[in-house]
Amino acid sequence: MRGQQQVSKTEFKARALEFFRQVESTGVPIIVTDRGKPALEIRPYRPVQRDPLAVLRDSVVHYGEPLSPVGEDAWEAGQW
Secondary structure (H helix, E strand, O other), rough: OOEEEEEHHHHHHHHHHHHHHHHHHHOOOEEEEEOOOEEEEEOOOOOOOOOOOHOOOOOOOOOOOOOOOOOOHHHOOOOO
């Protein structure tokens, strides 16, 4: 895998599809510059792998009586 490539916005506009295919095939991001300064990064999409427990962390708003049973009618009404 080679290093990141930098292209100007003007060059990117003229050859965008070519650059998209290059990133897809190599996996190497491309930095798009504006007046010589990095402005955008074009990179392959990678879904975020999240721990299911981390998603639920801090989601309990109220936990009043943790040892009391929850009846089916209370569960449906959200009265636990």
